[in-house]
Amino acid sequence: MAQVKKHKIFKILRLGISYIVLIIMAIASIFPLYYAFMTSFSNAPNLVSLAVSDLLPKHLYFTAYKELFTENLYGGTFLLWLRNSLILASATAILSVILALITGYALSRLDIPAKKSLAMFIYIVTFFPYTATAVPLYLLFAKLHLLNYIGLVLAYTPGTSIFAAFIAKLAIDSIPSSYEEIAMIDGLSRFQAFLRIVMRLAMPVVALTIILGFSGAYLDFALAYSFLLPSVKAWTATIGLYYMAGLLNQASAPAYNLFAAGAVIMGVPLMGLFVASQRLMTRAYSNLAGVKQ
Amino acid sequence: MTSYVKLENIWKTFQEKKKKTEVLKGLNLDVEKGEFVVILGPSGEGKSTILRIIAGLLRQDKGHVYLRGQIVDDLPPKDRNVAMVPQNYALYPFMTVYDNIAFPLKVQHVPKEEIKKKVIEVAKMLRIDNLLDRKPMQLSGGQMQRVAIARALVKGADIILMDEPLSNLDAQVRVLAREELKELHRELGTTIIYVTHDQVEALSLATKVAVLHDGIIQAYGPPMELYKRPANSWVGGFLGNPPMNIVKGKIVDSSVVVENYKLGMPNDYKDLVREGEEVLVGIRPEDMEISNNGILEGTIEMVEDLGAYKIVHVKINESVIRVLEKSLHTRERGEKVKITVDVDKIVLFDVTSGKNLLLQEVKKN
Numbered sequence: 001m002a003q004v005k006k007h008k009i010f011k012i013l014r015l016g017i018s019y020i021v022l023i024i025m026a027i028a029s030i031f032p033l034y035y036a037f038m039t040s041f042s043n044a045p046n047l048v049s050l051a052v053s054d055l056l057p058k059h060l061y062f063t064a065y066k067e068l069f070t071e072n073l074y075g076g077t078f079l080l081w082l083r084n085s086l087i088l089a090s091a092t093a094i095l096s097v098i099l100a101l102i103t104g105y106a107l108s109r110l111d112i113p114a115k116k117s118l119a120m121f122i123y124i125v126t127f128f129p130y131t132a133t134a135v136p137l138y139l140l141f142a143k144l145h146l147l148n149y150i151g152l153v154l155a156y157t158p159g160t161s162i163f164a165a166f167i168a169k170l171a172i173d174s175i176p177s178s179y180e181e182i183a184m185i186d187g188l189s190r191f192q193a194f195l196r197i198v199m200r201l202a203m204p205v206v207a208l209t210i211i212l213g214f215s216g217a218y219l220d221f222a223l224a225y226s227f228l229l230p231s232v233k234a235w236t237a238t239i240g241l242y243y244m245a246g247l248l249n250q251a252s253a254p255a256y257n258l259f260a261a262g263a264v265i266m267g268v269p270l271m272g273l274f275v276a277s278q279r280l281m282t283r284a285y286s287n288l289a290g291v292k293q
Numbered sequence: 294m295t296s297y298v299k300l301e302n303i304w305k306t307f308q309e310k311k312k313k314t315e316v317l318k319g320l321n322l323d324v325e326k327g328e329f330v331v332i333l334g335p336s337g338e339g340k341s342t343i344l345r346i347i348a349g350l351l352r353q354d355k356g357h358v359y360l361r362g363q364i365v366d367d368l369p370p371k372d373r374n375v376a377m378v379p380q381n382y383a384l385y386p387f388m389t390v391y392d393n394i395a396f397p398l399k400v401q402h403v404p405k406e407e408i409k410k411k412v413i414e415v416a417k418m419l420r421i422d423n424l425l426d427r428k429p430m431q432l433s434g435g436q437m438q439r440v441a442i443a444r445a446l447v448k449g450a451d452i453i454l455m456d457e458p459l460s461n462l463d464a465q466v467r468v469l470a471r472e473e474l475k476e477l478h479r480e481l482g483t484t485i486i487y488v489t490h491d492q493v494e495a496l497s498l499a500t501k502v503a504v505l506h507d508g509i510i511q512a513y514g515p516p517m518e519l520y521k522r523p524a525n526s527w528v529g530g531f532l533g534n535p536p537m538n539i540v541k542g543k544i545v546d547s548s549v550v551v552e553n554y555k556l557g558m559p560n561d562y563k564d565l566v567r568e569g570e571e572v573l574v575g576i577r578p579e580d581m582e583i584s585n586n587g588i589l590e591g592t593i594e595m596v597e598d599l600g601a602y603k604i605v606h607v608k609i610n611e612s613v614i615r616v617l618e619k620s621l622h623t624r625e626r627g628e629k630v631k632i633t634v635d636v637d638k639i640v641l642f643d644v645t646s647g648k649n650l651l652l653q654e655v656k657k658n
Contacts, residue, residue: 176381176383178381179385181345181350181377182383184369184370185348185350185370186371186444187397188400189371201386201387
């Protein structure tokens with residue numbers, strides 16, 4: 001009897017500790033979001049005070065949002081820049097998926113020379129911090145007259161797709177090749193079988209690559225800044241926000257409410273993407289579900 | 294009669310990390326229309342490689358593949374009009390059974406109505422028409438196998454390749470599936486090339502068995518023919534369970550002598566052997582009997598009980614011989630026994646080449 005009681009106490013204790021840890025972690029990760037959200041609805045450009053009484057705002061002001069949607073002194077609107085960012089990010093995501101999956105397929109299935117060394121090389125390359133390449137990339141693309149969107153997409157894509165290619169290789173390794181072989185016997189070419197069967201089975205990797213590619217390009221500042229600064233109409237949301245919030249000027253106080261509002265708007269498409277791709281990932285079937293082993 | 298599927302001098306080498314493995318070494322095979330040919334061989338001898346070469350998934354290093362009398366070396370798999378049932382069935386997990394079966398037709402842009410008609414027809418034939426809405430992961434092994442066969446049948450290809458399609462089923466289902474396959478072949482008259490390492494499958498399914506070993510077809514013919522008159526000692530030892538006993542022997546006084554026991558001379562070989570010639574003697578375990586008036590004498594080394602039958606391993610001087618006996622008596626290890634041999638069923642092989650002396654003689658003429 002005592003034994004059972006002891007067991008029960010331990011169980012409650014275990015659950016209690018787990019919940020406390022989880023709640024603390026949840027607060028730590030949600031609070032910054034909440035704080036930014038609150039800041040975006042303030043009408044003062046300064047940071048909201050952290051007093052407990054201020055955590056629930058008394059008034060919601062939309063001044064920051066209004067300002068974002070009207071043409072500003074730089075000669076553009078945040079909406080235009082956001083559109084630019086979305087185009088850039090989508091193009092990068094699509095190109096990354098194509099590149100990563102094709103590379104992964106080749107490394108996994110095709111009989112190409114030095115396959116192992118190539119895969120290893122790709123793996124090692126993924127270790128390098130990508131921002132370190134901003135300066136050489138700028139110099140290179142300036143020489144090639146590619147300091148524009150095309151250049152940016154070309155510069156972003158390898159950063160994500162090289163990592164995604166490695167993941168794709170591992171994923172495709174685990175897909176039995178009999179799937180494609182049967183598809184090929186049944187009337188598809190190798191490429192069609194790749195598109196209709198392998199891509200479908202590797203859907204989680206496709207989704208992951210889309211997220212990586214999209215958010216990498218969408219959230220980038222350094223490379224976009226160095227490539228696009230001269231033409232205001234071509235700015236991305238990150239550059240626009242940087243200038244509008246006045247973060248560049250050390251002397252004047254930056255408009256944090258504007259910055260927060262921009263961040264909230266930018267977060268909406270990202271959130272949509274995450275929700276959509278989460279469905280793709282959780283609905284993915286086990287690769288081996290259709291084979292008997 | 295022209296052959297429907299023909300492999301001519303096929304060579305294939307695989308290279309992995311500088312290590313070359315020659316899998317097929319000048320393989321020839323002729324399959325006539327409507328035949329059910331089983332390629333039988335131990336694991337890792339390139340059975341699946343043969344199918345993949347016929348389907349066009351792999352390219353042979355040397356030699357030619359002919360389908361329906363046409364050379365197809367440069368045709369991609371999709372244009373060869375063959376169907377395949379892979380060992381693991383490879384049903385697309387994201388499609389329903391219906392879509393899986395319909396896939397080959399969809400790829401060919403067959404009108405929807407027609408697809409539906411054909412899928413339902415094939416599904417009825419294989420008795421899976423109640424499963425069409427399911428996903429592959431909701432199926433049992435036997436059901437998956439039927440769906441895979443249905444997918445192979447639906448496009449009406451007249452050559453079907455099967456890569457050990459029954460090996461993943463449990464024993465009871467396998468026996469049923471075997472019967473059904475046989476029945477299906479009788480009904481449709483399709484040319485089937487079937488690969489397996491299971492000789493029971495081979496002997497029961499095939500109209501012709503091709504025994505693969507060492508990169509070539511060692512023997513090719515109707516199953517019972519191969520069983521009774523194996524082309525060489527390897528085939529004899531491979532076919533049959535328990536396998537044929539193969540022991541060294543000598544011809545003395547026009548009689549086959551094994552371990553100093555005179556067995557007599559099988560009729561078929563009377564004119565083919567010389568006095569004093571060394572031979573390999575092949576005796577099927579079922580062509581011997583343990584009885585008191587036997588010629589061979591030995592000691593029982595081991596007894597394997599199989600239920601209705603038992604395999605008795607008898608040591609005669611240096612050789613161990615397996616005898617198949619009905620389980621009427623109990624046999625003990627160490628028991629001394631005498632064995633009679635059905636002399637006319639003995640097969641003699643050349644001692645160096647291992648070839649059946651009957652076949653060797655035919656070649657000389």
